[in-house]
Amino acid sequence: MPPKPTPSQTIGPFPHDALLAEDRSELVPPDHPQAIRIEGKVYDGAGEPVPDAMVEIWQANRAGRYNDPEDDPEDLPLDDSFSGFGRSGTVEGGRFSFVTIKPGSVPGPGGRPQAPHIMVSIFARGLLKRVVTRIYFPNEGEANAQDPVLSSIEDPELRQTLIARDEGEGVLRLDIHLQGDDQTAFFEFAD
Amino acid sequence: MTQQARRGNTGYRRDDADIHPPYLYPDYVSTRLRAPKKPLIKLPKTLSDTTGLAYGRDPIGELDNDLTRQHAGEPLGERIIVTGRVTDGDGRPVRNSLLEIWQANAAGRYTHQNDRHPAPLDPNFSGAGRCLTDDEGRYRFVTVKPGAYPWKNHDNAWRPAHIHLSLFGSAFRSRLITQMYFPGDPLFYQDPIFQSVRDGEAQQRLISTFDLETTEPEWALGYRFDIVLEGRDATPMEDH
Numbered sequence: 001m002p003p004k005p006t007p008s009q010t011i012g013p014f015p016h017d018a019l020l021a022e023d024r025s026e027l028v029p030p031d032h033p034q035a036i037r038i039e040g041k042v043y044d045g046a047g048e049p050v051p052d053a054m055v056e057i058w059q060a061n062r063a064g065r066y067n068d069p070e071d072d073p074e075d076l077p078l079d080d081s082f083s084g085f086g087r088s089g090t091v092e093g094g095r096f097s098f099v100t101i102k103p104g105s106v107p108g109p110g111g112r113p114q115a116p117h118i119m120v121s122i123f124a125r126g127l128l129k130r131v132v133t134r135i136y137f138p139n140e141g142e143a144n145a146q147d148p149v150l151s152s153i154e155d156p157e158l159r160q161t162l163i164a165r166d167e168g169e170g171v172l173r174l175d176i177h178l179q180g181d182d183q184t185a186f187f188e189f190a191d
Numbered sequence: 192m193t194q195q196a197r198r199g200n201t202g203y204r205r206d207d208a209d210i211h212p213p214y215l216y217p218d219y220v221s222t223r224l225r226a227p228k229k230p231l232i233k234l235p236k237t238l239s240d241t242t243g244l245a246y247g248r249d250p251i252g253e254l255d256n257d258l259t260r261q262h263a264g265e266p267l268g269e270r271i272i273v274t275g276r277v278t279d280g281d282g283r284p285v286r287n288s289l290l291e292i293w294q295a296n297a298a299g300r301y302t303h304q305n306d307r308h309p310a311p312l313d314p315n316f317s318g319a320g321r322c323l324t325d326d327e328g329r330y331r332f333v334t335v336k337p338g339a340y341p342w343k344n345h346d347n348a349w350r351p352a353h354i355h356l357s358l359f360g361s362a363f364r365s366r367l368i369t370q371m372y373f374p375g376d377p378l379f380y381q382d383p384i385f386q387s388v389r390d391g392e393a394q395q396r397l398i399s400t401f402d403l404e405t406t407e408p409e410w411a412l413g414y415r416f417d418i419v420l421e422g423r424d425a426t427p428m429e430d431h
Contacts, residue, residue, distance in 0.1 A: 002281055004396065008368065058242075128213070128219065152232065153232055183229050188234065189236070189240065
């Protein structure tokens with residue numbers, strides 16, 4: 001019989017020395033010609049900022065290729081200097097921030113393209129397991145409308161919680177609400 | 192469906208109720224305002240979650256897995272070796288994958304500035320380490336046994352001794368943060384974080400086992416903690 005997975009437990013209040021001592025929030029240098037900043041705050045169900053969360057992102061490069069041997073299309077370039085992984089704490093009043101680039105489109109179920117998006121995990125004291133969400137991009141109306149994951153969310157307001165806002169000058173903003181009327185859409189993995 | 196009926200289904204199930212704790216577990220007070228309450232959206236399997244961090248390429252220092260040798264002197268406490276194997280849901284080793292750990296010192300105190308427990312800090316112990324799994328998925332840390340500590344969750348609340356572990360595995364899907372406990376801890380029954388894992392067998396998978404083979408004579412006790420991740424290779428068996 002296959003082994004059963006080890007259960008998740010909360011990250012607790014004190015992961016900083018082990019997980020956040022090294023700054024991994026810049027996936028590209030801020031002076032990279034295509035650099036964008038993605039920022040936001042994590043809020044709890046009372047609308048209070050969560051200052052002890054850890055936000056992680058995972059994304060494809062500009063060409064739409066993930067830096068993983070599992071994703072090895074011959075026709076898409078791999079940029080070894082771009083890992084696609086980032087991690088940010090929220091110690092400053094619940095605020096997280098990443099400097100990265102906008103990913104290209106990657107294939108979805110049945111080869112149907114997905115709109116450009118970034119995978120997000122949030123860990124925190126009080127979260128016994130991570131929450132998983134996605135960041136989608138504004139100004140991608142057509143692609144977002146066709147996206148198989150976004151379009152599977154029936155409630156338009158819930159769908160909107162995944163689409164970042166353009167703040168100008170290369171800054172995108174998306175707040176995460178863990179709970180409440182304006183709760184962010186969170187995912188569970190289908191088999 | 193009853194717990195017993197769930198367990199009656201042999202084989203691998205990706206059923207959170209039998210594996211992971213729920214988001215909302217009111218006995219753990221911090222979940223009350225942080226647990227999402229809207230139904231989760233099913234995320235179909237795509238490259239976005241079957242790929243994952245190639246963190247293993249980052250340089251790991253030779254002593255990063257020895258928390259007793261990060262300072263001029265040795266930390267106080269009971270020196271221990273923690274080792275085990277990381278596998279996926281099919282029992283295959285998770286190779287060359289980053290494992291990060293953190294813990295309180297032997298007195299039950301974290302180095303973090305917000306830890307107000309009036310127990311002594313140890314100038315020779317930071318309580319953070321990391322290593323990569325080897326080709327068979329094995330990892331090994333040398334550290335000191337963490338102390339239990341009080342917290343404010345409920346009246347006279349104490350956390351059982353534990354080590355936090357963070358693992359990436361082979362895919363975004365397989366990412367796991369968990370806690371490893373020690374066998375026979377008398378504090379399990381009153382700890383809502385441990386008890387939030389409701390299935391008894393699943394609880395047991397959070398408890399390390401004392402291992403005489405890992406124990407080094409006249410030097411350190413050994414504990415074994417194997418970890419199973421969900422991941423791209425997991426092929427769930429059919430339900431019956």
